[in-house]
Amino acid sequence: MSTPARLTLSVLGGDYAVTRLDPHAALPHWVMQGEMQGELWSLSRTPDELSVLCAAALVPAGLQTQAGWSALKLHGPFEFTLTGILSSVLNPLRDAGIGIFALSTFDTDYVLVAREQLPEALAALRQAGHQVLP
Structure with missing residues (x-):
């Protein structure tokens, strides 16, 4: 199955950060x-x-x-048999x-942009x- 031609996205609230920790670090409580x-x-x-994506305000100095990332949610859920979901969003951003920083969950995908x-x-x-919903 191919991706729907038109996807619905929304902008999540907040400022996000991506942090890199040592691969053997304990899961961060913060x-x-x-x-x-x-x-x-x-x-x-x-x-x-160990990569951490979270609200920027939570990351210790x-x-x-x-x-400085903003998060876009692709409104799913999407069947695993669908192809081209991310590329339909990433290609226009590339162009x-x-x-981007992309993240997938069981139901959907998220794309973060500066x-x-x-x-x-x-x-x-x-x-x-x-x-894109307001």
Whole structure:
């Protein structure tokens, strides 16, 4: 099955950061700080690193972090048999010169763009035929 021609996306509230920790580090307790969590957080461990995506305000000083991300939610759920979901969003962003950080969950995908490039990202997505909710 191929992807629907037009996807619906929305901008999540908040400022997000991606942090790199040692691959053997304990899971960081600061990610799960009650109401300050934000709408999205994720932990991913590989043999090379432990990556943390969370609200920028939660990240302690002194860590290898890139802050200033805005998060876009692709409204799913999407069947695993669908193809081209991410590429239908990433290609217009690539063509507009906008870098991304992508994250997938069981039901859907999230694409983060630099906060200062959010207006251009939204314009590129709309021009590609996607609906971006306010």
